Amino acid sequence: MSASTTNKKFIGPILAIGIVFGTAILALSVIVLIKVNSKVDGIIDNYVKPAINARASEQLSNSILSESTRIEDAMSHLNELQRIAKVSNGTRAINTSGFNATLDYITNYLTANTNFKITKTFFPVFSKDLARAPTLTSLISGNTTNHTYSSNMTIAEFYHVDYTASTNVTNLIQLTVIPNLGCSDDDWQKANPSPAGRVALVKRGDCTFIEKGILATKYKVAALLIYNDGTAADRRQPMYITLGPNNTIPALFLSFQLGQRLANASQNRRQRVSVRIDIKRRYEHPFPVGNICADTPSGDPTQTIVIGSHSDSVPAGPGINDNGNFIYLTNILHLSLSLLLSGSGSAANLAMAVALARLFRTSTYPKYKYRVRFCWWGAEEVGLLGSDHHVKQAKNTSIVGERLSDYLINLNYDMLGSPNYIFGIYDGSTSRNGTPSQAIPGSKKISSLFKDWFIQQNLPWDYTQFSGRSDYGPFLAEGIVAGGLFSGADDVKTVEQRDRYDHILGQGMGGIPGILEDPCYHKACDSVENINIFGYEKMVKAAAYGLEFLGRQDDLRTWLYPSNEIQYLSGRSQQQTAQKYNPINAHLKLSDV
Template sequence: MSTREIDDRAARPGRRTTRRTLAVTATAAVALAGMGGPALAKGPGGESNGNPNTSKKITQAVDVDNVWAHLEEFQRIADDNGGNRAAGTEGYEASAEYVEQVLQEAGYETERHPFSYPRTRTVAESLTVEGESLGVRVMSYSPATPDGGVTGTLAAPAVDPEGCDAAAYGEGADLTGQIAIVSRGSCAFAAKSLVAAAVGAEAVLVYNNVPGMVNGTLGEPDPGYVPAGGMTQADGQAVLARMAEGPVEATVQLETVDEVVSTFNVLAETSQGRDDNVVMLGAHLDGAQEGAGINDNATGSAAILETAVQLATVNKLNNTVRFAWWGGEEDGLQGSDAWVADQSDDELADIATYLNFDMVGSPNYIIGVYDADESTYAAPVEVPDGSIETEDVFTDYFDSIGQPWVDTMFSGRSDYQPFIAAGIPASGLFTGADGTKTEEEVEMFGGTAGITYDPNYHTPADDLSNVNPEALDIMGDAIAHATLSLAQDTSEVNGKRSAGKSGKPHPQGDLPTADEGDEGDEDAA
C-alpha cells in the first residue's frame, strides 16, 4: 500500500452500526516447481463442486491453502531476485509471469498494459547516534544529504516538540550545524522541514507519536526543504532521554536517485457476461522497495488470483468480471492511474463497480471495509454513487456469517482513487497497515492493542511470516462472495440487470436511475 503520509492526521478504523446490506501472452515462462494447473473447486468433503455458482460454493472453492500457495510463490520469487518485487525489477517481472501462467492455465487470456513514470529510488538511509545505528526512513521529495551524510548535535524544539513553526524552537533559536528532532503531530511533514531550515538546521528527523516507523512524504519538491527522515516512536524517545543528559551527536545519511521506470499492469477478464456491465477487481502486484512485499500486497494479489481461477469454473456469469494486477502502486498509484487515463469515457462507463484489495493478511489484523457511507469517517474525497451499495455487499456478507468488521476511511489512498475520480463506484477490504490497534478492536478480532496492525509494514520483514492466515481466510471468502454476487447482479449498485447464459440485458431492461425518473419501478423490481 502506498501510504507515505503527507501530514499527521492518520485514520484509525472504528466500529459503526451495521447496515443492510486483449490477449498478450507472457514473454517468458516462469519455473513453477511442483505447480500444476489450478486446483478444482472442492466441497467440504473433498468432492468437486465443479460449478461453484453460489456464495457457499465459491467461498469453499477459494480455499486459503491455495491462496497461501500463491504467497509461497511470490516469496520464492522475491528470494530469487534480491528480496524485492518492486515495480521495474526482475522480481516484479517474475511475479507478473507467475500470475499470467496461472491465469492462462485457468483458461484466461492475459494482457499487459505498459506505462512509464519517474521515480525517486532510495540509495542510502542511515542514522547513527553516538555510534549506535538506528532505523530511519527517507521521506519522499526529501533533498539528499551531502556525500557521507550530515553530522551534528541533535536539537529538539524548546517550546513545542512538534516543530510546526519557528516559535516552537524558542525566540531567536539558531540550529546552524545541528540536526532537528521533532515529534509527529498536527502539521504536515513539509512544514516541519521548512521550519527546521528556517532556524538553520542541517536536517530534520521526525519520530512517531505512535508505535512504528514514520513513512512520510513532503508532498512535492521545494528548494526550501532540508533533508527529512522518519523514526520510530521508541527510538525517538530513547534519543530524547539521552539528550536530557547532555549533548548528543548524530550522523544521518539520506540519498536518493531519480530514474524512469518502464513497467506494466496485468489484466484478464472472463469470457462470459455482459461486457457493458463489467465488475472489476484490482490489487497491486508490486511491493515496496524495502523488501518482498508479501502482506503488502502479495496477499491481495494472491486472493484475487485464486478467485479468478475458481470463477473460471462457474458455468454461467451474467456480467463480465475483469481482474487487474497493478504495477507502481507503491510509487503513487502509477499503474491504476495510467490504465484509467488510457480508457475512453465509454469504456469507463461500462464499469459497474471497482473492488480494491490492498493488504488483506495483516498480522495484527482488523476486518476493515471502506466506509463509503461515511458512517464513521468523513471521506476526504468525493464518493461516487453506487459505492455505498458496493460496500453493502461486503458488510451484509460479514453480518450474515456473524463476522465482526469495522469501517476504514474511504480515503482514496490506494488503487481505487483513479476509479472514484472517474465517478466509478468502489469499495474494498483492508486489514490495516501502520495504524494502531485499539482495545475495542482486540475484543472484536484478537491481537495486541497499542501496536500497529502490521509492525513490518514497508520493511524487509514483510515476508511470508508476516501474514495472518486467519485474516487471509476471512478476507478471501469475502472477496469470493462479493465477486460472484456482483458477477450475477449489480442492479443494487447501478440499476443494470442481466440474465441468461448470453449475458445479454434483462428482458425487462435496466432499472431506471434517480435522474431517469422513478426509482420504484415495481415491474422491474
C-alpha cells in the same frame, strides 16, 4: 485447517511480540477486559443487525464462488511470491527481475488455468532517486548564499520536489516572481521579466502544486521554485510535495522565509536576483512497468466489474502481506520495513479469478451478465502509477469495453492477511472531499454489502477510512464506484476491538490491543510467516462473495448509481467549493495545495 492449528499459527507470533512488552501489558489487558466486559453485549448489538432483504440473505449463505475460492491456493501463490523475491535480491520492486518474474508468474498461471483474455500493457516510469543532494545558491546584490538542504525540515531552507527533473545548466539564472499565486495564465503572462528561460518563484496557495507545475512548463521556465505561504506555524518550513510522474521541469520547495526573501529582493528593479540550482536524478531515462488484466470471455464488456490489486513490492522486501507504501529517498530506513501483505491481495485476486474460471466452465454455475476484469497493477508503491495510467487510458479511448464509461465498479484488495488483523471494510461514507457525487451512493452500498456478509457469518467487522490511498483511488476520483477490504496496517488495535473480536470469535482470537494491526508493516518480517491464515481466509471468502453478489444483480448499474441519491448529492456538492482530490497525493499523504 483445524481451528486448533489456526489458533496456534496466530498465537505463536503474537506471543513473541507480547514478550517484548512483558507482563505489564497482559495485566493491563485483563483489567481493561474486566471493566468493559459488562459493556460488550451492548457494543456487539451494533454489529449484528444486517440490513439485508430475503434474496440477499439467501445469497449470503449460499455463495458458491466464496466456497470455491480456496485459501490453500492463495497461500500457494504467496509462497511463490516469496520464492521469487528470495532469488531476486529479496525484492519484487518495479525495474527488478523480481517484479518481472511476478508478472510472468501471474500471466502463466492465468494462461494455464483459465480461458480469460489476458492483456499485459506497459507504461514508462521514471525513477525518483536522486544521485546526490540538490543544491541551491542565490545571488542578491553581489552577495552569494548557499542555502541549506536537509530532510530535517526544522533546519532546511529547501527540499526537493517529488518527480523533479534534473537541471542541465550550472550557471546563475535570473529569477522572476509570478504574481498572485501562479494559478492562471494571466498570472504567468504578467510576470516581469518573462518566465521563459528563467527560474520562476511562486507562492503556495489556491491551486494544486501540479497545476502550478503545468503552467510553469507551459511558459517554458528553466526551473520552478515553490515556497510556503507562512499563514500558519506549520506552513513556514519546506515540505515534501509532488508534481506528478508527468513532470518535466526541475523543481524545489522553499521555506516561507527564503521564498519571501527572494520575492522581496526581486521587487527592487535596480538589483538582479539570480539562482543556481543543481539537481541530478540517478536515472534520466524511464523504464517500462507492466499491468496485467484478465477478462472473462462472457459478460457485457460495456458493464464491467473491475477487481484490482497490485503486483509490486518496495525495493526493500518481497511484499507478502503488504508490498508497502513508497517512502522517498530521505526515509530509506522506513522503506526497508516493507514486504508481503499486499501480496496477500494479489494472491487472493489470482485465486478468485481461477475459481471463477472453473465455475464458468461447468454447466451448473450460470455466467454473469457482466464482464469481470481482474487486474494486477504495477508501480502502486511509487504513487498508484499503474492504476492511474489505466484510468487515464480508459478516459481517452473510444474502444468499446476499454472506456471508463464501461466500468461499473472497482473493488480493491491490498492487505488481507494482517497478523493482528481486523476485518476491515472501506467506509464509503468517509470518501474524501472532492469525490464525484455519482460514486458515493454505490460505494456506501458496497460497504454495507460486506458488512452484512460478516454479520451473517457471525464475524466481527470494522469500517476503515475510505482515503483513496490505494489503487481504487484513481477510479474513485473519476466517479467510478469503489470499495474493498483491508486487514489493517499501521493503526493500533484498540481494547474495544480486541474485546469485541474475542466475544464473537472466542477468547484469545481478538489479537493484542496496544500494538499495530500489522506489527511487521513495512518491516523485513513481513513474510509468509506474517500472514494470519484464519483472518486471511475470511477476507478471501468475503471478497469472493462480494463479486458473486454483484455478478448476480439484474441491473447492477442502477443498483450502484441510484439517480435520486446522485442528484441530491450533486446539488449539495455544487454549494461547496471542495476541490477534486488527487489520488497520488492521497497515497503519499501529501498536500494538494
